Amino acid sequence: MKNRQWSHVEKLDDRTRALCRLAEKLSATPTKMVESDWEPLRALGFDDQACLEVAHIVGMFNHLTRLADGLGLALDPETQQASASGTALVKVDSQ
Numbered sequence: 108m109k110n111r112q113w114s115h116v117e118k119l120d121d122r123t124r125a126l127c128r129l130a131e132k133l134s135a136t137p138t139k140m141v142e143s144d145w146e147p148l149r150a151l152g153f154d155d156q157a158c159l160e161v162a163h164i165v166g167m168f169n170h171l172t173r174l175a176d177g178l179g180l181a182l183d184p185e186t187q188q189a190s191a192s193g194t195a196l197v198k199v200d201s202q
Contacts, residue, residue, distance in 0.1 A: 122151050130165045 113119065113127040125147035132144055145158055153161070182190070189196045 125151060126161065129161065133162065133165045134169055 113124075113131070119127070129144060129148060133140060145153075148158055148161065181187075185196065188194075
């Protein structure tokens with residue numbers, strides 16, 4: 108079985124790792140966020156506006172997944188297969 112934890116993906120660059128680390132903490136324990144949690148992003152050049160955008164994106168993904176789970180929505184078969192196999196979905200040109 109594949110390991111699906113971002114922290115075990117070797118090919119992530121520093122920027123992506125910093126974003127994932129922040130998103131994980133902001134999602135799992137938002138009340139424990141402190142200013143120093145944002146420092147890795149600031150060191151990469153994120154200003155206040157960029158940090159706010161990251162927080163909004165993380166929040167929206169948390170909201171949407173909880174809403175979908177709460178309503179019992181399921182992925183379509185093609186997306187489930189892509190997720191299970193690790194193969195990206197390919198857009199088919201309808202023309």
